[in-house]
Amino acid sequence: MKELKINAIREGTVIDHIPHNMTFKVVDILGITDTNNIVSIATNLYSKKMRKKGLVKIGSRFLTKEEVDKIALVAPNASVNIIKNFEVTEKIKVNIPQILNNIIKCSNPRCITNNDKVSTLFHSTSSSPLKVRCHYCERCMGKEDVELL
Amino acid sequence: MEFKSKDIISIRDFSKEDLLYILDISKKFEKDYDSNLLNGHILATLFFEPSTRTRLSFSSAMSRLGGKVIGFDNPASTSVSKGESLLDTIKIVEGYSDIIVMRHPIDGAARFAAETAKIPIINAGDGVNQHPTQTLLDLYTIQKSFGKLENLNIGFVGDLKYGRTVHSLAHALSHFKAKMYFISPPQLKMPKDDLEQLDKEKIKYTEGKDLSKVANKLDILYMTRIQKERFPDPIEYQKLKGCYRIDKTFLENTKKGLKVMHPLPRVDELCSSCDGTEKAIYFEQAHNGVTVRMALLSLLLKKIKNERT
């Protein structure tokens, strides 16, 4: 089966290989529902490896490291393609960063980051399955506890 | 080589070598010490949550070495109760003292304070997270009683879910290939995260609720109190509070070399009839706290010539 084509973009970013149920999570992370950039969203696309996948294209927009790190948390196998002049100029394989600086919330209500003006900081201890440890309260969180800031 | 840590925040920050080094220095302080070593230095004890024993232990350690102690243990009487932020308190007190010992009800408060403060911070308990000097004095007590830390069989009994002393000591002993027996009611089992770490370190352990089944295998019986304040439901607490009770008769039927430890205070899990027996080392354990804290204060204030190579 041939992959569904969405309009090619001149400049911007294509995020591919998103787990199909995380497509809109990625849209949320990028906060692209209220910008003027052209955004194409496709989900439930056929993928040999993933069976069903999602894909997001954003015109005239390049991602910050923080955004890429956030995507890694919800779509650990995603690829981020940078498009310039209709060509893929760079392909970034997302990675769970060793240190997550102010990206996710600590699930421990008694943690200092939930009680004082302290930005969150996590150390990832395993990437699959995802495990992170709060730098402050030392609580370990798995994928199910991860809540993006 | 210098003792690298500026602060003592979490037992996770210390390698096996660090731990052994601290115990070594502590041993020297037990034999002999210079009662003017910390002369001219001021320790501030900031107890945002009361803990008389721990505070007195640090005060005693500082005083024995000729230092002075200032501080509070009743935040209701300070500007903290007027809503002063932790950050402000630390920034002010670091101008008044050379080293800070703090206890705080919020998890992670000590790490945050240490990142802000220019002077050393010792964590004397941050919520349910860490209380590293307790772990160090526990290790010191074990080493002193057994002449070693390696390959011991230790049974942890009571509240293993909320008991931070248990989590930290289990973590520390995993450097020394201990075999661990976790004995608790099913509601108060060791957290999954801590067990996974032991798995990673290839530490052998068992879990169960019946102490009598394993008592004879133990070198160390580490008792803990079931803490009332951890239970939202008082009925649940009532159900569990008396579930383990060690007395002299129980101890008479255990292995000869067994030693009983307890971080104290105790409630009814450890009967006073045990006190005089040679198996009871919990008071000695508390006394060792002063020695270990003398070593830590001196190390952080750079008063120890480092002989580490």
Ligand SMILES: [Zn+2]
């Ligand atoms: Zn936390």
